[in-house]
Amino acid sequence: MNEQQFYEKCAQILTRQERMLILFSGDMRLTYEVDRQGEQFVLLPKEQKVLVPLLFFQQIHADEDKLLWHLYQELALYPDWQRHPETYLSREESFRYETEELAGYFLKRVKAAGLTEDLAYQPQVVCVWISSGIIDLLEDVDRWAASLIVQEKAPVYRSEEEKKRIGEMLFWEGAFLPEDESGVDTASAGPHRFLGKMLLETEFFGDMHVEGAPSSTEEDKTADDGEQAYGGRNGTKPAETTAVFGKHDCDERNSAEAVQAHAAGATEDQLHKILWAPVMGQPRFQFLREQLLETYRRRGGIQERDALARTFLLPEFLRLWKCDIDHMKLERTKEEQSAEQKDRQSRRKASRKPFQSRQHVRRMLQQMEDEKKAERQQAQRAQEGTDLAVFGVTAQDRQLFRHYEEKVRPQREEMKRFWRRLIGEASREVSVLVEGVPKGALDVPELIRQWPAFTEAQQKQNYRELSVFDTWELRREIRVLPEVLDISFVIDNSGSMRSGKLQPAREALAIVLLSLQDFKRYLEASAARMHQPVKVRTETWLFGTDCKRVLSFDDMGRKAEADTILSVTRLLGDNGTTDDGRCLQQILDSLTRTEEMELQSGKRTHLIFEVTDGASSFPGAAKKAAEELQKKHVEIQAIEIGLKNDEQARNVFEYIFGEHGTFLGNDTARLPSALMDAVKRQMVTVLKGKSMVQSPGS
Structure with a gap:
């Protein structure tokens, strides 16, 4: 194939696999493009784009499974990058203690060698070098974790045959050999730098010390130029590329081959003992592998991985x-490098590694962190720079609301990711297989099956009725969306709420109100991509003996901000009995004739979420109001928190709401997540429930 054919085939694969790529990235906004000039995969979150290097696609001979594995590998940690960019960026600071301890150990050797004045061995240079080495190890663990995530999400890559194919590709790329980016001359070469690489190598090739372990294949033996770039040799198994370990402790020009072979054997022994030493009743490698998988399944991220690496x-x-420092041969830095040294460094820089460089990942993480900071600062300025006292908001109200705002920040971040995915799903373009099209790539199996029809078509000179072409086209999937989405929160403010239920109720209300503000902003930002605008309005009601609407659909600007705060801070459990029927009836009475018609036609959607802690004081009135609202196409979801063994309260609750109710009992801590889940379910129904695929000509 020529370059254009490679380009078209790669683009076709990316289009066809778009749905699977969305699952790995967790971001439906990302698009995937073939980069004719690039040599590495590049993820650009700000531009919402992933660039796939055409050169890599050509080097793997258009192997779709290998291309997808690399894409999945690059996307596996993307959700964690979005959640914790600041933690990735502050790794050097987090491991400062270990860095300074080892720097002190190395500087003692420098002092003993009389090289304290040498510029290459100054404390600041040594600290940077050691910090870089520690980060190398942590990033090796990251890459190992990413490969485990790929296997977890795509079981096809768990098979021994497929793992061997991927391992051979990584070996050819030099993924099991570190790059020399150190600022400390010969100090950079040492067995310690291969410990992290050995984790990934063992994942794909197993324990190389086991009798009958796999050796390199014929495919490896043909990659002469690649192995030269990384210091490997033809005909070796992957583990033997560690022969470069021995270079730092001898003269490379004298008996290099013998020294390398001896050092490689010694080093493999050291690494094998470390990886297979017993830890918590298991070999260290196996224990770490299981813990990384368990961390991912619990939705953990960098904090858990780094804690695991730090300990074990x-x-x-x-x-x-x-040990490497003890055996290191320290020499005074020469002003001019020899031609041989320069040539060796230039060969090291020639890398086949197509994954993103550390520098690019850091720039990407910095962008993510800057965006998060800007959002927080904007929210803080809006809150602090506005005088809300005229709307009845006191300093105590501000302080209390800020407490809950900080408390629910993790859940709010989770909801932000949910909104992005949901909006992307509502406006996405999907790939659909178009059959019977007289153009595109020839589907050979289908042609063979329809050979009699094809022979007949030759005689008629009419091929248009033959479905022997395999053509993928982008067609826009149109969602039938409401023009107006009204959301009402009806919260119990009766006296019984003071018995340990106010805190979870305030948290639940704070997270849904703040998250819906984020949802509105994302809708506005995505207006150009949405085929129709959706107006989202929110209101809150607090009920007890009587009821009061705190936040209104019509509130705007500072008034809406003030009433959002008051919705949480006025939830005091000081309003007598539990008359939710009166509140539901007021919502029913507030519906205009026009709104009722729009609800019936689908132009408007109205969702009500009620939270109550006990049986309704007037269950008959509450049931009647709920049924009348449902007849007018208003969707109601209710959650009850109370005593688990209060059968009377449960029976009354089920009598009113039936299948539209969720009974939590005394498990009040679950209320915030239960209300969030209820909102998620209803919003998915609203934005993804109905659809129609637009025809190519429309």
Whole structure:
């Protein structure tokens, strides 16, 4: 195939696999483009784009499984990058203690060698070098974790045959060999730098010390130029590329092959002992692997991975590094590098590794962190720079609301990701297989099956009725969306709420109100991509003996901000009995004739979410109002928190709401997540429930 054919085939694969790529990234806004000039995969979150290097696609001979594995690998940690960019960026600071301890150990050797004045061995240079080495190890663990996530999400990559194919590709790329980016001359070469690489290598090739372990294949033996770039040799198994370990402790020009072979064997022994030493009743490698998988399944991220590495891997890494320092031959830095050294460094820079460089990932994480900071600062300025006292908001109200705003921040971030995916789903373009089209790539199996029809078509000179072409086209999937989405929150404010239920109720109300503000902003930002605008309005009601609407659909600007705060802070449990029927009836009475017609036609959607802690004081009136609202196409979801063994309250609750109710009992801590889940379910129904695929000509 020529370059254009490679380009078209790669673009076709990306289009066809778009749905699977969305699952891995968790971001429906990302698009995937083939980069003719690039040599590495590049993720650009600000531009919502992933660039796939055409050169890599050509080098793997258009192997779709290998291309997808690399894409999945690059996207596996993307959700965690979005959640915790600041943690990734502050890794150097988090591991400062280990960095300074090892730097002190190395500087003692420098002092003993009389090189304290040498510019290459100054404390600041040494600290940067050691910090970079520790981050290398942590990033190796990240890459290992990413490969486990790929296997977890795409079981096809768990098979031994497929793992071997991917492992051979990684070996050819030099993924099991570190790059020399150190600022400390010969100090950079040492067995410690291969410990992290050995994790990934063992994942794909198993324990190389086991008898009968796999050796390199014929495909490996043909990659002469690649192995030269990484210091490997033809005909070796992947583990033997560690022969470069021995270079730092001898003269490379004298008996290099013998020294390399001896050092490789010694180093493999060291690494094998570390990876297979017993930890918590299991070999270290197996224990770490299971813990990384469990961390992912619990939706953990960088904090859990780094804690795991710090406890069970880093101490061995530092011990190994100290041994390397003890055997290191320190020499005074020469002003001019020899031609041989320059040539060796230039070969090291020639890398086949197509994954994103550390520098690019850091720039990407910095962008994510800057965006999060800007959002927080904007929200804080809007809150602090507005005088809300005229609307009845006191300083105590502000302080209390800020407390809940901080408390629900993690759930709010989770909801932000949900809104992005939901909006992307509502406005996405999907790939559909078009059959019977007289153009595109020839479907050979289908042609063979329809050969009699094809012979007949030759005689008629009419091929238009033959479905022997395999053509993928983008067609826009149109969602039938409401023009107006009204959401009412009806919250119990009766006296019984003071018995330990106010806190979860305030949290639940704070998270849904703040999240819906985010949802409105995302809708506005995505207006150009949505085929029709959707207006979202929110109101809150607090009920007890009587009821009061705190936040109104018509509230705008500062008034809406003030009433959002008051909706949470005025939830005090000081309003007598539980008359939710009166509140539901007022919502029913507020519906105009026009709104009722729009609800019936689908132009308007109205959702009501009620939270109550006990049986209704007037269940008959509440049931009647709820039924009348449902007849007018208003959707109601209710959640009850109370005593688990209060059968009377449960029976009354089920009598009023039936299948539209959720009974939590005394499990009040679940209320915030239960209300969030109820909102999610209803919003998915609203934005994804109905659809029609637009025809190509429309």
